[in-house]
Amino acid sequence: MPQDRSLPGVLTVVLVDDHDCAREALVRRLGAEPRIRVVGATADPLEAGRVVRDQAPHVALVDTRRHDDAGLDVIAALAALPPASRPVVVVHTSFFDAEAWRRSRCAGASEWLLKQIDVDVLFERLSCAVRQHLPPSRWSSALRPEKV
Numbered sequence: 494m495p496q497d498r499s500l501p502g503v504l505t506v507v508l509v510d511d512h513d514c515a516r517e518a519l520v521r522r523l524g525a526e527p528r529i530r531v532v533g534a535t536a537d538p539l540e541a542g543r544v545v546r547d548q549a550p551h552v553a554l555v556d557t558r559r560h561d562d563a564g565l566d567v568i569a570a571l572a573a574l575p576p577a578s579r580p581v582v583v584v585h586t587s588f589f590d591a592e593a594w595r596r597s598r599c600a601g602a603s604e605w606l607l608k609q610i611d612v613d614v615l616f617e618r619l620s621c622a623v624r625q626h627l628p629p630s631r632w633s634s635a636l637r638p639e640k641v
Contacts, residue, residue, distance in 0.1 A: 503527070503528055503529060503530045504528060504529050504530070504551050504552065504616065504619055504620060504623065505529075505530050505531075505532050505548065505549075505550040505551050505552070506523065506529055506530070506531050506532065506550055506551065506552045506553070506554060506619070507531070507532055507533040507534070507535075507541060507544050507545055507548065507550045507552070507553050507554070507580065508520065508523075508531060508533070508534040508535070508553075508554050508585075509535060509536070509538065509541040509553060509554065509555045509556065509567055509571075510534075510536065510554075510555075510556040510585070511536040511556065511559045511560055511561070512536075512556065513536070515556070515608065516534050516535075516536065517534075519534075519554075519585075519608070520534045522612060523612070525612075526612050526616065528616050529612075529616060529619075532544060532548040532550050533545075533548060533550070538563055538566065538567045538570065541553065541555075541567065541571065542570055542571065542574070545571060545574060545578055545579075545580055546574065546578050549577065549578040549580075549631075550580050551580060551581060551619070551623045551627065551631065551632060552580050552581050552582075552583055552619050552622070552623060553571050553580040553581070553582050553583065554583050554585040554606075555567050555568055555571070555582060555583065555584055555585060555602070556584075556585055556586050556608075557584050557586060557593060557597055558586055558587070564597075565596055565597065565600045566600075568582050568584070568597055568600040568601050568602050569600045569601055571601070572600065572601025572602070573601070576628070580627075581603050581604070581619075581622045581623050581626045581627060582601055582602045582603055583602065583603060583604040583605070583606055583619065583622060584597045584602045584604070584605045584606070585606050585607075585608060586605075586607065586608060587607065587608050587609070588607065589605065589607065603622055603625075603626050604618065604619075604622045606618060606619075
């Protein structure tokens with residue numbers, strides 16, 4: 494029997510990227526996807542924390558290659574939030590770097606995705622990460638649990 498992966502709601506996402514053009518392009522790309530709702534997009538790590546505490550999004554997409562070298566600090570701050578608002582922290586960057594991924598995992602990231610990823614694949618990967626890393630009470634309104 495096929496698994497039911499349809500959504501009665503949407504996957505909520507906050508974007509943290511200090512490159513204005515990249516952040517704005519991703520907001521437009523994700524805005525065209527009805528299964529994803531961007532609840533915040535910012536370069537400012539403090540603003541990202543406020544958005545996460547206020548909105549409790551499922552996912553934080555974080556570009557760790559920042560001009561201020563604060564990418565790992567952003568990940569650690571988001572990963573340290575209380576479980577009721579803590580998102581799945583996903584590194585979202587332009588290329589893969591094994592050592593940067595190791596450091597990101599140690600800081601609290603759960604996934605590494607390239608910015609060039611297709612939106613359908615992005616949605617599927619984020620959905621899987623949310624199911625794996627958040628308690629069902631945090632995602633059951635947006636993602637149906639997989640049928641056995």
